[in-house]
Each structure stands twice: as structure tokens, then as C-alpha cells.
Amino acid sequence: MSERTISTANLNRIENSLSSINNNITVIHNQVATVEQQLESTQSDLELLAVEFREYVRQDALVKNVQLAETRLVKVRQELENKYGHYEDVRRKALGILQAVDSSLVRKSTIESASEEQLLAAPRYWLAPCLIALSAWLSDNKELAEKAVIEALRRDDEKTSLFFALVTRRGGRYQSSRAWLERYLGQQDPTELKREIVVLIDSFSNGIFGPEARAKCGLLVKTWLEELSQKAGFIELQRDKWKQALLSRKETLSPAQFPHLQRYSPTWPQLQEVLEGAKLHDIVFQYFNFILTQEIVPSKNLAFAVDQLLDILVSEFDEDELPLRREERLNELIIKQDGDKNLAQNLFVNEKILEERFDFTQLLTNFSMYPAESNASIATQKLAIALSKEWINHAHHDLTAENRNAVPVNVEITLEDWTGSSRDGSNEGELITSLKQHIQLTKEDALLRNKLGFRHWLSLTAGIVFFVFGISTIVLLIVSALCFLVFFNGMRNVKKNVSIIEQNYDELLENHQQILVAVLSDIVDYRREYEIEDANASKLDDLLDQITPEQYTYSTHDTARAVIS
Incomplete structure (x- = not known):
């Protein structure tokens, strides 16, 4: 009677220890999951930061290109003004002379003087001797007009x-x-x-x-x-x-x-x-x-x-x-x-x-x-x-x-690892059936892969061995219990994952069906718009x-x- 009491007490202690170990394992598992989540979040933030940085660099380069172009544009226009600004004066004088002839408001001597000044200001410009020729014609100076024309033609x-x-x-x-x-x-x-x-x-x-x-x-x-x-x-x-x-x-x-x-x-x-x-x-x-x-x-x-x-x-x-x-x-x-x-x-x-x-x-x-x-x-x-x-x-x-x-005969559609094609969106039923079959096969494959791993079966075998050889040894019994705990924990996770997998794939099917219908609707609209636009070719x-x-x-x-x- 005394031995049974001690044995029961010892088993209670073992159960409490196992429970404590299980709680600790759960805590550690949660902490690991938290760390993984934080790592994923950090990685996502880093990727976003990299994208933003590259965009910042690109925008900065564009801004600098604009600033440099604006600076160069000002410089070029200044050079145009410095080198060819006097062409504007010659041009104005040419039009002014023609208008002066129309209105008869300017003396011929004034026209002659203005023309000569432009010739001195623009020694290489072809229009300057043309002004001399114009003023000479107005003054009936044939000799000067001919000389000016010859010089203009030479230029x-x-x-x-x-x-x-x-x-x-x-x-x-x-x-x-x-x-x-x-x-x-x-x-x-x-x-x-x-x-x-x-x-x-x-x-x-x-x-x-x-x-x-x-x-x-x-x-x-x-x-x-x-x-x-x-x-x-x-x-x-x-x-x-x-x-x-x-x-x-x-x-x-x-x-x-x-x-x-x-x-x-x-x-x-x-x-x-x-x-x-x-x-x-x-x-x-x-x-x-x-x-x-x-x-x-x-x-x-x-x-x-x-x-x-x-x-x-x-x-x-x-x-x-x-x-x-x-x-x-x-x-x-x-x-x-x-x-x-x-x-x-x-x-x-x-x-x-x-x-x-x-x-x-x-x-x-x-x-x-x-x-x-x-x-x-x-x-x-x-x-x-x-x-x-x-x-x-x-x-x-x-x-x-x-x-x-x-123009593509068929339009390819890709939803994750499923692919299909449609010519004009009329094969919606066929594509949905294909999508359902694909997701069903994928779900079945996921369920098949949702099974105990090698470590679980190893834990079960080790637990039995340690239990058989460790009936009178507390340490071996504890180890055996731990092995059984790993095995049964795996069994529980497998059962739990079955419902999660089924729910996820049901949601995936519903989501993909909606996307597929939307894509087919776009194909119909696309074909219609293309036909309308293509018909404009004859216009x-x-x-x-x-x-x-x-x-x-x-x-x-x-x-x-x-x-x-």
C-alpha cells in the first residue's frame, strides 16, 4: 500500500513536470512565432525602404537633370543673344524700311544712315548689305545698290x-x-x-x-x-x-x-x-x-x-x-x-x-x-x-x-500556379471547372503532405522503448513521456491543420473564381474595344x-x- 502511494505521488510529480515542460514549450513556440513575424515585417519594411530609396534616387536624378537643363538653357539663350542678338536689330530695320516706304514717314537719308549702321554692326550677316541695297534703290543710287547686292550674294x-x-x-x-x-x-x-x-x-x-x-x-x-x-x-x-x-x-x-x-x-x-x-x-x-x-x-x-x-x-x-x-x-x-x-x-x-x-x-x-x-x-x-x-x-x-x-488568338491567364486561356471569354464554365479541379488537386496534395514527420514517429518509437526499459527508472519515464508528448502534439497539429487547409483552399477557390470572372469580363471588353478601334482604319x-x-x-x-x- 505504501509503495503504491509513493508510486502515485511520483507519477503526479512527473505529470506536473510534463505539464510545466509543455507550457514552457508552448511559450517558446509563441516567442519563436513572434520573432518570425517580426523578421517578416522587418524584411517587408526593408524591401519597401529599398524601393522608396531607389525612387528617391531616380527622382533626385530627374530633378538635377531639369536643373542642369534649365541652367544650360539660360546659358544657350544668353549665347544666342550675345552672338546673334544684333540679327534681331537688322531684321527690325529691314521690316522698318519696308514699312517706312509704305507710309512715307521717314526720310531717305535716315534710312541710308540706319542701313549703314547695321552693316557696321553685323559684318558677316547677309541681311546687312541687303538693307544697303534697299536704301540705295530708294535713293535711285544704282551703283551702290548693285555693289550691295553683289556683297549680299557673296555672303x-x-x-x-x-x-x-x-x-x-x-x-x-x-x-x-x-x-x-x-x-x-x-x-x-x-x-x-x-x-x-x-x-x-x-x-x-x-x-x-x-x-x-x-x-x-x-x-x-x-x-x-x-x-x-x-x-x-x-x-x-x-x-x-x-x-x-x-x-x-x-x-x-x-x-x-x-x-x-x-x-x-x-x-x-x-x-x-x-x-x-x-x-x-x-x-x-x-x-x-x-x-x-x-x-x-x-x-x-x-x-x-x-x-x-x-x-x-x-x-x-x-x-x-x-x-x-x-x-x-x-x-x-x-x-x-x-x-x-x-x-x-x-x-x-x-x-x-x-x-x-x-x-x-x-x-x-x-x-x-x-x-x-x-x-x-x-x-x-x-x-x-x-x-x-x-x-x-x-x-x-x-x-x-x-x-x-x-493580335493574340488566345489570352493567357495565370492565377498563382494555375494557367488557362480564353479567346473571347466564352469558355468561362470550362475554365472554372479547370480551376476547381486544379485547386482540389492542390488541396488534396496539401492534405497528403499534412502528416506526421519522421521526428514524430521517431519520438513515438523512442517513447515506447524508454517506457518499456524505464518502468523502474524515473528519468527514463520522463524522457519517454516527453517523446510521447512530441508525438501526440504532432497528431493534434495534423488534425488542426486539416480544417485550416480546407478553409484556406475554399477561400482561395472563391477568390480565384471572382478574379477569373473579372479577367474574362476584361477580355470581352477588350475584344469589343479592339474591334471598334480597328474598324476606324478605313476612315x-x-x-x-x-x-x-x-x-x-x-x-x-x-x-x-x-x-x-
């Missing part, structure tokens, strides 16, 4: 010829104007046209030189195009040029469009590319339609129109300024793009408006697609589009065919088929019939 034959073509046309001297214009045109190479040709095309488009000169320009344009078209690969080159020009109008889709497709479809980059390509049809149509339907508002009078062309000639298209103008434009683009130098450089290269020489077709492209930078009037834009319509159509057809061929053909170059050689200053033949 810049082409600009001087164009200048006097404009001036004599302004004064109504048609024969002299045509002579100067023929001299100017005779120096032109359609493969290497200088920037002043912009002024001529603009004046030709607006009828500044009158019907006879306009007809001659029309014939010249046709000759240039025929000459260029004889070159091998010309058509292909024009297609490529216009493809790039049209693509420059492409707009990026909003991130808010088709959010589920963007997140859950590996096909999204391709889908985005072709939809942006389809949207380009309407963008290009609206752009050309706006230009072609714009009303050409004629200048108030011929003198004012010529003044505008003279202003462009002497201020915007002087070769000496080109290097600084290029640098100025690049820095403007960097500022405009918030410091993104790569994007600014790409835009700068694509514009191709600051080159020193152009071929005629590139000039037409610039007039059509970059009117602000190329100083093209509405009339010039219309003419350029009409002359280029065949190349525009070819390029647009190529882009349309390439875009249609790139550009219809628009361009209606126009001819003859329509846009209308003169705003005379009513003569304009024909290019």
Missing part, C-alpha cells in the same frame, strides 16, 4: 535671292520677283534642301508669289518628286519614314483600363501593344482631318504676309544659329519631360527638324507631323499631306496589317482619297486657277 546667295524675291513681290514687281525666285530655285537640290526652302513652300502654298510663280513652283515640286522617286528603294524608304512619323502619334493606354488583364495575363504586353496600334487609326484620322478641315485665313494684305515670311527667313532659319538652336531644343525637351534625358533624346531624334539639310520628302513629313517646330502654316500642312498621301496610305496599311497580325483612306495637291495650291491673294501638271 549668302540663296537667302539673298529669296529675300529679294519676297521684297520685289511685296512691291508688286512681278518680273523681278520671278527672276529672283528662278535664281533661288535653280540652286536647290531636292535631296539636300536648306532650311530657307520652308519659307518658299509656305509662300507657294499661300499664293504669295502670284499665279505664274505658283504654277512654276507646282511644276518644280512635281519634278523634285519624280527625281526622288527614281532612286532605288525610294518607296520603301518613304513607307518607313511615314511609319515612324505615324507611330510618333501613338498614345499609351491608361493604367485604369483592363486592370485584371494587366495583372493576371502574361499576354497583356502584346494586348496593350495591338490595342494602342488600333487606337492609332482614329488618332491619326482626327489629326489629319483637323488640319484638312481648318479654314485658311488669309493675311490682311500682301505686305503683311510678306513681312511674316521675311521675319521667318531672317530669324528662324539662319544656319549660324543651328548648333545653339539644337542645344536649346534638346534642353527644352529635357525640361518638358521632367528630366528624363533618354525620352527627351528620343523625341529630339525622332523630330528630325533641326538638321541642316533635308530631302524634299522629309520636309513634307516635317510639315505634316511637326508643324509647330517646322513653322508650317495650315496651307503648307494641307499641301504637304496632299503630296504625301500615297506614302501615308502605304505606311498606314503596313501598320494596320502588322498590328492585325500581332483615313476615305479622307485622303478625297484630296489632291491641286486643292491646296489655292492662292489667298489672287483668284487665279492653280494647277500642278
